[in-house]
Amino acid sequence: MRRLFGFLLLVALLAAGAVWMISAPDPLPAAEFAADAGGDPARGQTIFTAAGCASCHHAPESEDKLLLAGGQRFPSEFGTFTAPNISPHPQQGIGAWSLHDFANALLRGVSPEGRHYYPAFPYTSYIRMEPQDVVDLWSYIRTLPASDAASQPHGLRFPFNLRRGLGLWKQLYLEPAWVLASAEDETLRRGRYLVEALAHCGECHTPRDALGGLQRDAWLSGGPAPDGTGRIPALTPDALSWSHEDIAYYLETGFTPDYDSAGGHMVEVIDNFARLPAEDRDAVAAYVKALPAPAPD
Amino acid sequence: MKITATGLALTAGLATFATAALAQELPAPVKARQGQFNILAINLGILGDMARDKAPYDAEAAQMAADTIVAVSMINEAPLFREGTSEMDLNGTRAKAEIWDDWNGFAEKWAGLGSAAAQLQQVAAAGPEELGPALGQLGGACKACHDTFRAPE
Numbered sequence: 001m002r003r004l005f006g007f008l009l010l011v012a013l014l015a016a017g018a019v020w021m022i023s024a025p026d027p028l029p030a031a032e033f034a035a036d037a038g039g040d041p042a043r044g045q046t047i048f049t050a051a052g053c054a055s056c057h058h059a060p061e062s063e064d065k066l067l068l069a070g071g072q073r074f075p076s077e078f079g080t081f082t083a084p085n086i087s088p089h090p091q092q093g094i095g096a097w098s099l100h101d102f103a104n105a106l107l108r109g110v111s112p113e114g115r116h117y118y119p120a121f122p123y124t125s126y127i128r129m130e131p132q133d134v135v136d137l138w139s140y141i142r143t144l145p146a147s148d149a150a151s152q153p154h155g156l157r158f159p160f161n162l163r164r165g166l167g168l169w170k171q172l173y174l175e176p177a178w179v180l181a182s183a184e185d186e187t188l189r190r191g192r193y194l195v196e197a198l199a200h201c202g203e204c205h206t207p208r209d210a211l212g213g214l215q216r217d218a219w220l221s222g223g224p225a226p227d228g229t230g231r232i233p234a235l236t237p238d239a240l241s242w243s244h245e246d247i248a249y250y251l252e253t254g255f256t257p258d259y260d261s262a263g264g265h266m267v268e269v270i271d272n273f274a275r276l277p278a279e280d281r282d283a284v285a286a287y288v289k290a291l292p293a294p295a296p297d
Numbered sequence: 298m299k300i301t302a303t304g305l306a307l308t309a310g311l312a313t314f315a316t317a318a319l320a321q322e323l324p325a326p327v328k329a330r331q332g333q334f335n336i337l338a339i340n341l342g343i344l345g346d347m348a349r350d351k352a353p354y355d356a357e358a359a360q361m362a363a364d365t366i367v368a369v370s371m372i373n374e375a376p377l378f379r380e381g382t383s384e385m386d387l388n389g390t391r392a393k394a395e396i397w398d399d400w401n402g403f404a405e406k407w408a409g410l411g412s413a414a415a416q417l418q419q420v421a422a423a424g425p426e427e428l429g430p431a432l433g434q435l436g437g438a439c440k441a442c443h444d445t446f447r448a449p450e
Contacts, residue, residue: 263447
């Protein structure tokens with residue numbers, strides 16, 4: 001009996017050790033993004049707009065959408081996430097980061113201290129970003145004004161407040177592959193890059209499972225709003241009958257084909273798309289029109 | 298037979314109940330405010346289709362549509378947005394509770410619609426190429442308010 005107990009204890013310890021190892025943060029190799037030769041801030045500004053950084057990181061009541069002081073709250077069934085200060089302030093923001101730190105955050109969801117970020121920060125989409133776009137975005141973000149506002153902690157329920165568990169979550173859900181596997185022409189590829197990487201549309205328009213992972217087999221088929229109020233509409237052809245031009249016009253003006261106007265967080269998204277080149281709105285429309293209908297349950 | 302009759306009665310009862318729940322009437326102020334937004338949408342549609350070349354430009358029709366939008370923008374919103382008619386209180390509205398938490402902010406956004414509508418009224422009859430930018434301004438006023446005060450679907 002004692003021998004059996006000892007054996008079980010050993011198995012439990014080994015299992016715990018394995019979980020600990022599997023859940024470890026997986027940062028980029030030190031050589032990647034090691035040298036910061038300086039990016040193109042003008043190009044970075046477009047990437048910043050397309051990626052919607054300001055939409056979540058500007059202060060809640062601020063008209064200045066370029067002061068990335070953080071503080072907006074995002075309620076969810078796991079608790080409330082609070083966007084941190086990502087302005088170039090050296091202590092309160094990310095001013096003391098290296099390019100490598102920045103790339104680790106965007107592409108791996110790992111902080112400079114080697115801790116997991118929660119996927120409320122959509123690195124699950126940004127993982128598909130082009131390396132040069134990361135470099136250019138970093139060079140632009142560093143030109144923005146600094147805010148000395150301290151980042152507020154998230155208010156998450158147990159066990160979701162244990163960050164280490166995100167290592168397991170990432171094993172399940174951090175997937176760099178494109179969802180729309182084939183994109184033949186240049187416009188469609190650009191649309192796929194905008195939708196699946198920069199603009200991270202899937203983070204709200206795709207339903208999540210019980211652990212908060214995106215259901216890739218129900219991609220962009222809509223679902224309950226993450227904050228529990230209302231629904232995020234489906235973009236798949238079974239639900240959305242808008243024409244290519246209707247989609248592009250909506251992204252420019254916020255007007256639906258019936259001249260209703262966007263509400264909620266989509267307003268911020270449209271403000272971003274309105275400032276991108278018309279070809280980008282066109283590319284997103286091409287991507288949306290190329291979506292397959294979701295498989296029946 | 299008796300069981301079947303009871304079952305039928307029960308089913309019918311349930312169906313009536315379900316229909317009644319679905320057809321629950323929204324309070325008059327909510328219907329009125331939704332109606333005014335529908336009037337806005339219909340008239341924006343007339344102008345938008347002209348601006349996007351989906352309909353032939355007609356200066357007179359454009360002016361009437363713009364005048365109507367101005368008229369709607371002059372409606373006093375307070376009686377239509379009565380306390381207790383937010384999306385938290387009722388099904389069938391997307392009006393967020395923030396409207397009542399920050400009534401002055403909401404009123405300011407409604408006034409923003411008025412300014413954009415007045416601009417549109419000035420240029421509506423001046424040609425189709427004038428419509429696009431003025432509609433863009435107006436759409437901006439819609440979004441500026443919806444950002445904070447309207448819930449997603």
